Amino acid sequence: MPYVNIKVTNEGVTRDQKAELIKGVTDLLQHVLDKDPFTTFVVIDEVELEDWGIGGLPVPEYRAQLGK
Template sequence: MPFINVNITKGATNEQKAELIEGITDLMVKILDKNPFSTHVIINEVETENWGIAGRSVKKLREEGKTANISKK
């Protein structure tokens, strides 16, 4: 029974999260031959001020426009 935990910064739509859940489940079935009915996908959304990269919060990096290499936003 696979249990996949995905951490993302807040901002994804419900539709995007549904696509992630479906896509991750499909990959587990395709690559590892797992049963989709016992595959669990959990999405945790983290506030950008609580996610750090290279010693800076994502919120601060986005405010400074320094996320071109790490984020689309």
């Protein structure tokens, strides 16, 4: 019974994109590990940019330093 948790920044991931991620991960686990899709759980968490850090900085500050 696989459980996969995908975390992404909250930047407009669409319902269709989430569905594609869920299907893709489920299919991958079935293909590689022969896991039953009906017992595979995929959860997508959207995280606010201020709550995600890279290089010791919140994402907005990190991106500002990169000029993005």
